[in-house]
Amino acid sequence: MKQIVAVVKPYLTQAVLDNLRRAPLEGLSITEVKGFGRQKNYLDQYQDREYAEAFLPKVEITMWVDDLRVEEVVQKVVAAARSGRMGDGKIFVMPVTSFF
Numbered sequence: 034m035k036q037i038v039a040v041v042k043p044y045l046t047q048a049v050l051d052n053l054r055r056a057p058l059e060g061l062s063i064t065e066v067k068g069f070g071r072q073k074n075y076l077d078q079y080q081d082r083e084y085a086e087a088f089l090p091k092v093e094i095t096m097w098v099d100d101l102r103v104e105e106v107v108q109k110v111v112a113a114a115r116s117g118r119m120g121d122g123k124i125f126v127m128p129v130t131s132f133f
Contacts (some may be wrong), residue, residue: 034059034129035103037096040066041120041122046092052113056106066093070120089093091122097129 041049045064064083067088070107098106107124 048113
């Protein structure tokens, strides 16, 4: 059993979930998170003033998958979430020592 954690842009969440609709998942959870990667932060404008946001809004999709199906699930996430631009997100695959 493996745990796959995908951190994606919020507006891509539904596309990722649509791609995972028939995926062989043992479980799935979604959490709204904030953070940054290589882009560090961004400048935004609000009422004619610029300000820096240190943490960008993201959505964390956590999935539990059988070892033999990990690559299939990762490819489904990548197909829905990758635009090729910086800030697309990250995917982590970790072993699960016990699953009840």
